Amino acid sequence: MTDTPDHTPTPAERKARAEAAMRAAEAAAGALDGRDAPGPAPEPAPPPEPAGGPEEGPRALGGLFAETGVPAALAPRAAARLGPGAAGRLREDPWRLLSVPGVRPGQADHFARALLGEDARAGDPRRGGALVLHLLTEAARQGHTVTPAAEVLSALERLGFPDPRGAVDAALDEAEVLSLTEEPEFDEEAFEEGAEPPEPEETLGPARWALAEEAAAEGFQRLTLTAAPLLDDAALKGLRDGLPEDRSLALTAALRTGVSILCGAPDGLARTIAGIASAAASQGLRTAVAAPTDRAAADLAAAVPGGAAEGVAVTSLHRLLEPLEDTSAAPGAVVYGRGEQRPFDLDLLIVADAAALDVELCAVLAEACPDGAHLVLCREPGAPPPAGPGRPLHDLEASETVPVVALDPEPPSGPLGVLTEAVRGGELTAVDAPGREVVIVPAEDAGEAVHRAVQLVTDSIPRALGIPVEDVQVVAPAAGGDAGAGALNAALKARLNPGPGAFGGMDPGDRVVVAAPLPQAPLGETGVVTGGGPHGLEVGFPGGAAVVAPADASRLRHGWAVPVALARGTRRPAVVAVLGADGLSRPLVATAFGLARRHLSVVQAAGPALARAVREDGAPARRTRLARLVAQ
Structure with a gap:
């Protein structure tokens, strides 16, 4: 499915193609997972419920995993990703396991061998298609909507797939992936006498994101063309x-x-x-x-x-x-x-x-x-x-x-404004904060950073500044890592609301954050668990009380500490920014600092890497198509 210089699809053609591919993409195995991905990621549509009723699926999946030696802990994620018919789908195509969050290619291969025996071939087209989608999903986690086909083919070779082009064709046949032709940008050398014109580059993208870019571009073009004063x-x-x-x-x-x-x-x-x-x-x-x-x-x-x-x-x-x-x-x-x-x-x-x-x-x-x-x-x-x-x-x-x-x-107002504006300009500077609006707390390592953050939230900030715990938000560059949001939440829960995690790891009184959109609340919204049971998790959100169904509860994470990407856009009276050496950039640091209204504590565990990140700017580049599509 290629856009060539000879034929640019009309809006009607794009719409028809989008609808067809979107229907197929709903069942695709490689959509991003909201827990590990950088952003929201609805699950693929599950198949119809098995004839044996709602319990048939979990029982069948548990039996399949026991038969093949797959850890039982993987079953809930597989069920959420593949739906009630997960066991049947995996028996038909064992490499669909690769779509489950956290599963790597080698693990999917092991599962296929356990299930198929000698029929599990390295060159199986089902394996090839799953690997292509996996590679593109990993690229999407880094923000890319498209990836050069040459990079995908090289990665398939490194993974030992004997026919990389065949793997791409298998993914294209399933409509889970789109092939797109990117016209090259011409520079001065391209117009020199005798110069060979650059060849168009083939790129690949998950249908979900490629079609969304086309839809966004068409929407912006339509609004521009139909607007009147x-x-x-x-x-x-x-x-x-x-x-x-x-x-x-x-x-x-x-x-x-x-x-x-x-x-x-x-x-x-x-x-x-x-x-x-x-x-x-x-x-x-x-x-x-x-x-x-x-x-x-x-x-x-x-x-x-x-x-x-x-x-x-x-x-x-x-x-x-x-x-x-x-x-x-x-x-x-x-x-x-x-x-x-x-x-x-x-x-x-x-x-x-x-x-x-x-x-x-x-x-x-x-x-x-x-x-x-x-x-x-x-x-x-x-x-x-x-x-x-x-x-x-x-x-x-x-x-x-x-x-x-x-x-x-x-002119920036107050120490918080001065610091944030300096970071936006590429300078990490000391500020005069007589009212303790900004406090820098050094930490030698991740363990100390977590300890200092807990101390600030539970004692120092409430006691010294009168800002209650519920008005303090901890932020970190990412969810993972020894001082990431996950580790911080574990320590904060142990201190603020210890409990057995009676409702899917949550207890009444836990603060939660929406890590992928829910019908009841948007991405990044925080709330407090008030109860739960077989019917779901009861949460008090700023927009009102809600019951989050068990199938949707995995969209929530503990929310005393959240990644900056989820916290952005919602300012708080007090913010504790825990910064290690990984994942830093000037935009991220400026955003984290700008979330604080009255007080900012910076737990500095990055050493000189923090100043370097602020000085050098540079959030990683992303490969996208929207700019070209809008300008067409």
């Missing part, structure tokens, strides 16, 4: 009178163009968002402001004068999209009520921290905006890429197809 010149001039030039430009872009990008520091952005929203609503325009979480939306609502009384809806993007309790959805997946068939009833939508949107959510957002609606996407300077694959806002800006308005920088 929302107000006449006289009304716009009246709204602009007296505004500083940067805010006047931002208002003009929002009301005159279909898609625009607004960039600025958090406080300036919040004021500008409030100003644009209030001005639009005052003219009778249907206006909404969307934040990453319900907690963040409450903060933004306070910045919009009058809030709903002025005709401005302020909510999380998740709730604006109207998630549905759809029992037919795959485990952990979210089906939204708003979309192409039922778009928003809005003239203007402003999205805060839009840099956090991965390409899949960006596609959902674009499709939910009706023709003629205006979309304003906001970001902070140097914002890190989203937790999931892609970098939509960066690509949209790089396409040079939409206006980008940068707010004039303002």
Whole structure:
């Protein structure tokens, strides 16, 4: 399935292809897992329930794993990924085990040999297709939506597959992977006399992400082409009178163009968002402001004068999209009520921290905006890429197809503002903090870093600053590692709410975070467990009490400590940033520091690596297609 220079698919062709491939991709074995992946990852759609009833599947899977020597602990993950018919699917294709989070190629091969005996061949097309999808899934964990085919073929050779091209063809036949032709960029040498034109490059991508990029691109193009000014010149001039030039430009872009990008520091952005929203609503325009979480939306609502009384809806993007309790959805997946068939009833939508949107959510957002609606996407300077694959806002800006308005920088306020602004500029500097707004806590190693963090959360910050534990958020670069969010949560639970983990590892009183979207709460939302039972886990979220079904409970993690990628966009009175040497970048550090409203403690276990990361910038590059698709 290749886009060639001779034929660029029409929107109708792309839509038909997307629908067909998406249906196949729902059953694909390689979708990202929300626990280990950088971002949200709905599970593939399970097959119909076995005829023997809901208990047949678990019993059959347990028996299969006992027969083949697979650890029983893997069964819940396999059931969640492959559905009630997991045992049958694995007997038909044992390499589907490779789609289960944490399973490596060698382990899937061992399982296949145990199940098939001599019929488990190294060149089995089923193995080849599973390996291709596994490699592309691993690339997606690093944020890539596409990977050069040459890299995939080389990796297959290293894994000992005898026919790498055949493996790719097997994956393409299953519609789990798309083959795409990337036209080369021409430089000056390409136009020299006698120069050979560069050959187009074949890239491969999981259908899920490749099709989402196409859908997002088409949505942005549609909004740009169908947009008309929302107000006449006289009304716009009246709204602009007296505004500083940067805010006047931002208002003009929002009301005159279909898609625009607004960039600025958090406080300036919040004021500008409030100003644009209030001005639009005052003219009778249907206006909404969307934040990453319900907690963040409450903060933004306070910045919009009058809030709903002025005709401005302020909510999380998740709730604006109207998630549905759809029992037919795959485990952990979210089906939204708003979309192409039922778009928003809005003239203007402003999205805060839009840099956090991965390409899949960006596609959902674009499709939910009706023709003629205006979309304003906001970001902070140097914002890190989203937790999931892609970098939509960066690509949209790089396409040079939409206006980008940068707010004039303002002098930072207080020690927290000074430190965060210095980091954004590439400098890790000491700040004068007479009110202990910023405290640096050195740690020799990961173990000491965890100990210091627990001490800060449970004793020092509440006692010295009067900030209660529930208003303190611990953040770390990643979930794994000796001082990652997982290790920190284990120590914090032991201190704050010890218990047996009676409900899937959770106890009443545990703080949790949504690691992949739920119908009841968006990615990154935190809540508190209030109870549980066979019916599910009872959680109090900022948006209200919810019962999370057992099949969806794996979308939750303990949330006293969370990776920065999940914490972004939702500020807290106090933040404890635990920074080891791994996974650091200037955007990540600036984001972590910028989450604190009143107090920031930095547990410094990175040594000179922290200053180096801030100085050198550089979040790892991502291979994506959206910029080219939008510019077509």
